Amino acid sequence: MNSWSSYSDQAxxxxxxxxxxxxxxxxxxxxxxxxxxxxxxxQFKSEDQAxxxxxxxxxxxxxxxxxxxxxxxxxxxxTLSRNHCIxxxxxxxxxxxxxxxxxxxxxxxxxxxxxxxxxxxxxxxxLWDQVNNELDNLNDLQKEAIxxxxxxxxxxxxxxxxxxxxxxxxxxxxxxxKRNLKSAMIQYLKTQEE
Amino acid sequence: MTDFLxxxxxxxxxxxxxxxxxxxxxAKAWEVENHLLDCPFCAEAIEGFQAMESPLNAKEINKDSPxxxxxVSMWGPFAAAACLVMMMFFFQKESNKVDTQTVFxxxxxxxxxxDPTVRGGSDPLTDTLLQEALEWYQAEKYEMALxxxxxxxxxxxxxETALFFAGICDLKAGRAEEGLxxxxxxxxxxxxxxxxDAYWYKSLCYLSLSDHANAKITLKEIIAYNGxxxxxxxxxxQEL
Numbered sequence: 001m002n003s004w005s006s007y008s009d010q011a012x013x014x015x016x017x018x019x020x021x022x023x024x025x026x027x028x029x030x031x032x033x034x035x036x037x038x039x040x041x042x043q044f045k046s047e048d049q050a051x052x053x054x055x056x057x058x059x060x061x062x063x064x065x066x067x068x069x070x071x072x073x074x075x076x077x078x079t080l081s082r083n084h085c086i087x088x089x090x091x092x093x094x095x096x097x098x099x100x101x102x103x104x105x106x107x108x109x110x111x112x113x114x115x116x117x118x119x120x121x122x123x124x125x126x127l128w129d130q131v132n133n134e135l136d137n138l139n140d141l142q143k144e145a146i147x148x149x150x151x152x153x154x155x156x157x158x159x160x161x162x163x164x165x166x167x168x169x170x171x172x173x174x175x176x177x178k179r180n181l182k183s184a185m186i187q188y189l190k191t192q193e194e
Numbered sequence: 195m196t197d198f199l200x201x202x203x204x205x206x207x208x209x210x211x212x213x214x215x216x217x218x219x220x221a222k223a224w225e226v227e228n229h230l231l232d233c234p235f236c237a238e239a240i241e242g243f244q245a246m247e248s249p250l251n252a253k254e255i256n257k258d259s260p261x262x263x264x265x266v267s268m269w270g271p272f273a274a275a276a277c278l279v280m281m282m283f284f285f286q287k288e289s290n291k292v293d294t295q296t297v298f299x300x301x302x303x304x305x306x307x308x309d310p311t312v313r314g315g316s317d318p319l320t321d322t323l324l325q326e327a328l329e330w331y332q333a334e335k336y337e338m339a340l341x342x343x344x345x346x347x348x349x350x351x352x353x354e355t356a357l358f359f360a361g362i363c364d365l366k367a368g369r370a371e372e373g374l375x376x377x378x379x380x381x382x383x384x385x386x387x388x389x390x391d392a393y394w395y396k397s398l399c400y401l402s403l404s405d406h407a408n409a410k411i412t413l414k415e416i417i418a419y420n421g422x423x424x425x426x427x428x429x430x431x432q433e434l
Contacts, residue, residue, distance in 0.1 A: 031206070032204070078235040
């Protein structure tokens with residue numbers, strides 16, 4: 001454990017912007033290096049290419065942080081990593097970029113902000129009450145997947161067996177179901193505010 | 195039963211390894227899976243490791259065994275040092291770029307797209323994708339929009355709206371070279387709907403790339419064209 005490990009991402013990035021200490025950069029790498037590598041593995045399906053891309057992405061991180069404040073480092077790094085992969089594909093004239101599924105794209109469009117917003121607006125208990133109220137508005141498959149995951153705390157694998165569908169389908173049902181519930185709750189909040 | 199929201203941080207390397215190795219306690223694994231529903235960064239990383247079926251993967255992210263420290267784990271300090279050296283090199287190299295990039299930052303705003311309605315294109319799929327792309331563009335989700343614009347251009351390489359707004363998406367993301375290529379493709383047709391706009395953004399691409407000479411040439415061409423970007427171009431030319 002080093003002294004930087006207790007810092008939030010924001011504090012860490014701000015500190016690195018001010019004094020470019022190698023130890024701070026190492027802490028950033030420790031937190032996100034494996035995620036960037038995994039994301040690159042997914043895109044390139046090649047360990048060598050993923051390692052090279054990971055290195056290039058962290059070079060960009062190193063160069064960019066000192067240039068100005070970064071509001072949400074995790075979202076920024078995720079976008080930077082995806083952008084890097086997109087530009088690599090375009091350089092190589094590959095079309096893998098178009099293979100993202102619709103659900104992945106939908107997921108990408110709304111990921112980080114919703115949770116923060118809801119957790120600021122609801123207590124846990126009130127949130128859960130609202131989840132229960134909205135559950136009936138989901139389609140049957142989403143409802144069942146959500147019920148098994150959140151009420152019975154089953155794993156993706158167990159739900160896949162119980163519902164007799166693929167793991168991919170389970171993830172999609174849960175992601176879409178959870179997002180629909182969140183959207184409904186945000187909508188509900190808006191009507192309450194009016 | 196009140197943990198609907200995911201409030202945990204991203205997976206650290208150890209948790210990632212344990213999740214992949216199926217060795218997390220049940221409650222912890224559930225917590226991770228709840229996090230994965232909201233965090234595409236972790237979800238995609240997991241999918242990346244899962245997609246690589248090589249048994250080496252377990253070793254590659256294992257920090258416990260020093261002799262088997264992975265390239266990923268070992269690479270960090272080395273890369274940090276190497277990157278610091280590179281950073282100094284780049285900073286020196288970039289010190290001459292400040293002027294044009296400042297001008298770029300002052301003048302670049304993604305062109306507003308007011309009515310994201312696609313009216314009768316070449317085929318229903320292209321129309322749908324373009325429509326979706328423009329909605330994302332309007333919502334300032336430029337990377338999402340770009341993916342669709344590029345797909346549209348695969349099907350129809352001359353689609354003007356896709357060419358133009360994909361160029362802006364690239365420019366917005368700091369990929370001026372890619373943007374420039376798209377604007378040039380659009381400018382091959384003087385009758386193109388976004389012809390004058392593309393010229394304007396082409397000059398901004400050069401500014402972003404610190405290509406002083408080409409920026410000036412393009413701005414002079416815009417002035418000579420005598421269209422609705424003339425005054426803006428004159429203003430920038432005076433600044434340069």
